[in-house]
Amino acid sequence: LSRCQHLPFRRVSTQEIRERLSHIVKSEGINASDGALTLVARAADGSIRDSLTMLDQVASFSSEVSEADIKDMLDISDFESLSTVAEAIIEGRRENILRAVSGLMETGSDLRTFTKDLINYFRDLLVVCLVKDHAGLLDVSEEELGTLSHQASRVSEEHLTLVLSGLVKAEADVKSSFSPRVSLEMSLLKISYLSTFRSVDEAISAVMSSGPSMEYDIPYEKTVAAPAEIPAEIPDDSPGQESKAPSPPEASEPLKESVPQPETETPKPVAAGDGRLFTGPKLLAALVERIGKASPPLASKLAKSKADFSNNILTLTFSSSDAEICAKPFKDDPSAIEEAASSLCNTPVRLELHVKQQQKSTSRTEIKQKAMSDPVVKEAMDLFDGRIVDIRKTEE
Secondary structure, X not given: OOOOOOOOOOOOOHHHHHHHHHHHHXXXXXXXXXXXXXXXXXXXXXXXXXXXXXXXXXXXXXXXXXXXXHHHHHOOOOHHHXXXXXXXXXXXXXXXXXXXXXXXXXXXXXXXXXXXXXXXHHHHHHHHHHOOOOOOOOOOOHHHHHHHXXXXXXXXXXXXXXXXXXXXXXXXXXXXXXXXHHHHHHHHHHHHHHHHOOOHHHHHHHHHOOOOXXXXXXXXXXXXXXXXXXXXXXXXXXOOOXXXXXXXXXXXXXXXXXXXOOOOOOOOOOOOOOOOOOOHHHHHHHHHHHHHHHOXXXXXXXXXXXXXXXXXXXXXXXXXXXXXXXXXXXXXXXXXXXXXXXXXXXXXXXXXXXXXXXXXOOOHXXXXXXXXXXXXXXXXXXXXXXXXXOOOOOOO
16 A cells, blocks of 8 residues: 555646647648537546547548537537527427427437536526626637527526526436436426416515505495485365376386385494494594594504404504504593594493514524425425425515
């Protein structure tokens, strides 16, 4: 062991390998295009010896080395094909995905190699999206960099991260599957549905903007107006005048019999002590409207509370943040509220004030653990093979 030495070799960059191959083909008189040498340098994966072996294999049966020869021999996916499939995945064009996989099968391409190349493509796309100065992080030509920049400008980094995570799982499925084509198609189709998803902020904004939120749960009441009464003709029996025979009723006139009029939904006065007329929120809304006419500032403070009305007792609950400002006027002088409520209910009403203490804040880790333990969340994650990206606690 004393005479053994450990010599670690670093990987050679693709640019250095390409320059070395260019020098060799000029010395040996081999006609090879720059694109072909670039493909060989990438396929060598940092090894000079492997690049020379591949170049020697191609040059042994052809004096001119082209990109098509390298792609056929090494089964390398060309950049255009990768760009087309990536575009279809990002924009959710599922028909194009199926046609692209069918084209790979017709040309005899290795689907496992294509999946690996697609992962590297999306990795480069994510680098372009995240890093402004990506010198040394990408190994692409100027033309390819322009294509990547154009695609990166139309997709978010969160979307690319999820796509790349799905492709890493797809590579393992394609390698171990007895039907690589079906496995690749289903994986790419599943990933393409990410184009229809929205971020948490966009989803919350959509829910909040779907309609006005009701601060009080006051049921909507529709009042049916009673039809106007048509006075019946009364015969004049005064002396000195002849009684006129009643004219036959026209089709448009109502009959002379008294017709019961439909009752309106206007609530009738109730007996003292009967609290069935108002619920807590309904009584609170009526109090806010009445007090607002005399004192708008006091009404705005009253509107910050939550009301409960039971057994002629009106309970107003304020949050701990509003108690100091909003609840103090009613605590100092509850008579104004009690008199107004008694007048509305036609019965003596007593006022009680409560302060709701703010709950202890829960950490994001605890919220996530609670969400993951929920049976519905577990079933959804198992069904869609999903994962939790972000968790937020909504305010009650």
